[in-house]
Amino acid sequence: MKALVYDEYSVDDDFSKILKIKDLPIPKPKPNEVIFKVKAAALNYDDIWGMRGKPLAIPLPHISGTDAAGEVVEVGRDVKNIKVGDRVVSHGNMSCRVCKACTDGREYDCRKRTIWGFETGPLWGGYCEFTHLPEVNVVKIPEGVSYEEAAAASMTLLTSWHMLVGRAKIQPGQLVLIMGGSSGVGNYGIQIAKLFGCTVIATASPDKLDKLLELGADFAVDHRKEDWHKEVRS
């Protein structure tokens, strides 16, 4: 299979110097894993950290890609809920599933947590034709959602949901400020806060303010203005 690989860190942020398309064997599943043919993969800032080798020296050689969606082509013998042909998207948060945080439903606080496609490897991420993940790290894609939409939603949607619903515990009628509303996390933040019946103020640069309103924000504020915070408070 083809895979996008690098085996050294970039020293000048010219990532084209280190990225190579390589031929690698198609992975075989461990008993608890599924193999899926990648149909769409989204870019993520952790790809850049990985190629820089900072702030973490991630394993080399490396395949990046935390957000990948595709069709399952093989499952391990212990897999119970996913079958060949299922459309799935990665859940890149790999936690130990046995510590107190994990069993309390706070897997993001797991001390052994790793981010798939970033901290995993060597050669374990989504930018390749076939990849493998534990059954618990894939989610079936609902009807009507494309591979591209699912891949784009994976980490950004989960991050937003965790912040607003898991941590902030937003309630109907509250006023929510989404700073950087035009980012992936911000886009979902606006929609989640509206879903929960909140009033949403979102900030972005001037050319993106209309998009914030299209996504459902009640107010859009230009955060390049020096006194943008006064506009929010008014």
Ligand SMILES: [Zn+2]
């Ligand atoms: Zn844990």
